[in-house]
Amino acid sequence: MSALMSRALKWHRPLMIFTLAMVVLAVATTIGLFVDDRQLDGAPIWAKPLKFSVSLAVYAFTWGWLFSLSTRARRTRWWLGTVLAAAGVIEIAIIVFQAAQGHRSHFNVSSPLDITLFSIMGTTIAVLMLANILSAVLVLAVRQADDVTTWALRIGLVVSAVGIGFGALMLGPTPAQSQGLIEGAIGAHTVGLPDGGPGLPILGWSTVGGDLRVPHFVGMHALQFLPLFAMMLLALAGRLPALADETVRVRLVLIMGGAYAAFVALVTWQALRGQSFVRPDGATLAILALIVIAAAAASATALRQGKVGLTRSKVSV
Template identity: 55%
Template sequence: MTRWHRPLLLMSAIMAVLSVISLFGVLLDHRTLDGLPIWLKPLKFTLSFVAYGLTWAWLLSLRRTAQRASRLLGNVMAIACVVEITVIISQVIRGRRSHFNFSTALDSSLYALMGTTVMLLMLVNLAAAFLVLRERQATPADTWAIRVGLVVSAAGLGVAVLMLPPTSAQLADVTTTVLGAHGVGVPDGGPGLSLLGWSTTGGDLRVPHFFGMHALQALPLVALLTRGIRDQAVRLRLVLTAGASYTGLVALVTWQALRGQPLVRPDALTLGVAGLLLAGTAIAVPLCLLPLRGGRVSPAATTPAPALEPAESADDAREAAAVEA
């Protein structure tokens, strides 16, 4: 863990402390905003930033090349997350909305600052993802778990862009001070799921945003959980199946949200597509476990999977050979 990106680790530690403070805020501060405890938003954001920071601190440690660029990108990620949560908590203390708020000049400026840091974070995330995508890990299963996780996570992060345009109702109301929304077909602040706040009466873009972003944790976790499988071809097929299924899930909840449909109230069409996705996964998993070529497995395929780490570079191999000679 000594190679992990230290500023991102520090950022994660700060977010962990702030999450505890936010939890106490939820329990002790009885103010509400849009029908939810006012400290719930910083609690969700800080917990998400803890996972985000730890994941990228680890991913950037897997780089064997362009390490200076990796350190710079990680530094920008950490700073952007700190700026974002600072604005959110500042607005909570003031009892104001942090997102989509144009009520006053100060509110507009703070939201503009958040928008700038979010766009910067998205660009830096894409650049860092490109660097890590090029890196080959110790096994193909590990490599593809990270690659698919990065792509789906970037798509989930991009869903936030869909929340920025004003709704038709906002455009029709010249007195509105709120521009942009995460609800589809319903105004923000209506009935929602406990703790999460996701709408129970209309579509909510926070659902695909959440599931998409956390592909970066879910798919490497699948690779980690399958490390006990000695056949590396089986591991790879399981990881690819998990990646395809998770991608299908993110696409499904995005489609559902854009149709103005609550996550907990799917219609027959959504249920049918979800059933096909589940059935396809249930069929694919047993097939993944079947050995290839009549059951013959190459010796290399039976090697236990090492920890998630970069594959040995050619320079490292030559150096090792020279030492042995």
Template identity: 50%
Template sequence: MAATALVSAVGLVVDDRVLVGAPIWAKPFKFAVSFLAYGLSLAWTLSLLPRGRRTGRWAGTVVALTGLVEMVIITGQAIRGRRSHFNYETAFDTALYDVMAVTVVVLWLATLALAVLLLRADIADRASAWAVRCGIVLALAGAAVGFLMAQPAPGQHRGSSDVVGAHSVGVPDGGPSMPLTGWSTTGGDLRVPHFLGMHALQLLPLLVVALSALAPRFPRLADGLVRRRLVLLAAAGYAAAFALVLQQALRGQPLIHPDGTTLGAAGLLLAALAAGTYATLRAPARAAVPGVAPAESPAVTEEPVS
């Protein structure tokens, strides 16, 4: 994926072809970078498994191989100057898209298998455990948004349309869009929740890394229970943000032009996160366990015993 991203970056510079309103090498580049981050995250989560590593290794291999097949088709279609997604123009294009559809389903099921392993795993650091559990569940939800994109848009009919499916809602694909991301600025765009959900698997574990790095300067964060509660709070907020941008896209509303309902919901979400963070950090410290450092005590009980 790193090599494909590099080749695609060169293609963006030397190839001036445009397809559906975007540089033709933009899709291979974005998919390669996304798969690179996704694969590295899954590899790290596999290292946390105390049991079931063999099953996890097979599931991870399936993810890698299906991702490779998808990237070969995406890159090949870019070289040909053809759409890779939603393309039923010729029998060959249809066959390639059907193969991609199968690989996406298999990739999703393999990730689901990894999620089951992580949900059942007894990972020592509770904050990290919940970060990867919530992250992979949100990644599955984000990936599932892709199935919504494959549904016929208004005016499209399976068997008679050259294109069946769309990223945008309420407007045709290829219209005015945001720089870099290519997300629509005139209608809803399902790629927004797709992106947000998929990359929870990177962002939530990075939160744990950040909290651990700040612990020497902020002793409150040295408490494993505090870190775990902050991770769960962040995961709940992330899930709410995912649901918010999903409903915004489904209503045909651009990300950068929210209406009053969306702004109000976003404001309530931010207020709830701020209040929850304040309450977590201001809660009374737990009594120390004799002979055990505060940061280690969550591995023993995690919760005060009443």
């Protein structure tokens, strides 16, 4: 374990130190859920810092690993990773500070201090997004050892960048805020209803209205899901002969990447219509079914072609 940690720290030291700090914070905020019974907008006061600490830990770890895949532009990679880590520190520090006071961190314009903190968060996120895009361009310019990983990273980076960008959909006053019906806030997670209604445990996603955190979360974590999917295909290649063909695995990654992107578009459309993620209507379910059927049919075709190619190679031998 110590050897693994030592190797990981060499990926990008600031990012990996930040990852460890977020793991410690996740443990601390989990304890906070049990020892502090305060609520904010109907959710435990420490739920939001817990969510962000886990998400930032995964995010920083992933970027540390991605930077380790390239030996080019070493200094640029170090600076971009350091900017990502510093932006994460500022973001989580404000979230924890506001949670400790029992105040909202996002969309809060209740006092001069709240306005200042939210403005700092907005600036920090803008810097993080810029560094994220530049980092993605840097990683995309490097061809990986195999095409499967290359395509998993390419699609994951693009969809992830779009998912992060969806955070902008939460900014700006809602109709109720514009009419002066809700004071002290500009922007919201929920579409069609005020923030703070019934939501999923820990995640807090609205169970009665649209929630823009869903596409933001799902899109952002394409960067973890698709490379893991590529790794899973490689692990199964020993048991499923059709997957031994790299071309088949590339096709499956492309199919899964397309299906994942379509799913992100679907949950975005669902949220913007004011519909809860856990209460899809007929139109949402129909489109979801089409995505699943299309992906399954395309995957079956790719696997069948792989088997045919394997049979032909055995015959030729």
